Amino acid sequence: MANTISFGSWQGNLGKGLAERELTCLLAVAAGHTDKEIAQFDGLSPRSIKGRIEAAMHKLGVYKRPALVAEAMRRGLISPLVxxxxxxxxxxxxxxxxxxxxxxxxxxxxxxxxxxxxxxxxxxxxx
Known part of the structure; x- marks a missing residue:
């Protein structure tokens, strides 16, 4: 298992509190994708994607998607590849x-x- 995951123009670090699937969904949210788009990419249902995003929100203590991305950047979980x-x-x-x-x-x-x-x-x- 690698320590970093890339999705689009975003990179995430594993081992800092989020599961691999949660981090992948977080990176997709940061890239601006909807639950439906992420579900099509992963081959899952939009409801399971929503559950993973909500689990990431709960772990980081935020309750809105923009706040989730901002908190993940603040903690060093994700960063733009740029x-x-x-x-x-x-x-x-x-x-x-x-x-x-x-x-x-x-x-x-x-x-x-x-x-x-x-x-x-x-x-x-x-x-």
């Missing part, structure tokens, strides 16, 4: 030595400006 991707890209840009992807700090030598200046010097020397 945030994960942004964190990976930021980490790569900080640790990279590549001039095009690295974040430059003030006062660092900028290679592009140096090259442009040298081309200008060469043009003046030829003329």
């Amino acid at each position: 945030l994960t991707l942004c964190a990976i890209l930021i980490g790569h840009s900080i640790s990279s030595t590549d001039e095009f992807t690295r974040v430059r700090r003030p006062g660092e030598r900028k290679v592009a400006e140096t090259r442009t200046y040298r081309r200008h010097e060469c043009a003046l020397a030829v003329a």
Whole structure:
């Protein structure tokens, strides 16, 4: 059994109080799906999906769907994959030595400006 579950553009972490099916339904709710759509995806009845969502609400102590998603995000149970991707890209840009992807700090030598200046010097020397 994996520690993370993905549904659409959302990712959830198991082992923090919710069962796997409850977390899957929670991720689908966060993605904006209705009970009927989730039931068609899982091959279950809409009533059983509603029961799983209500069980997740009870475990997190909330009673409305928007509050369920907000509380799950606050507790770190779910997160949008966009945030994960942004964190990976930021980490790569900080640790990279590549001039095009690295974040430059003030006062660092900028290679592009140096090259442009040298081309200008060469043009003046030829003329």
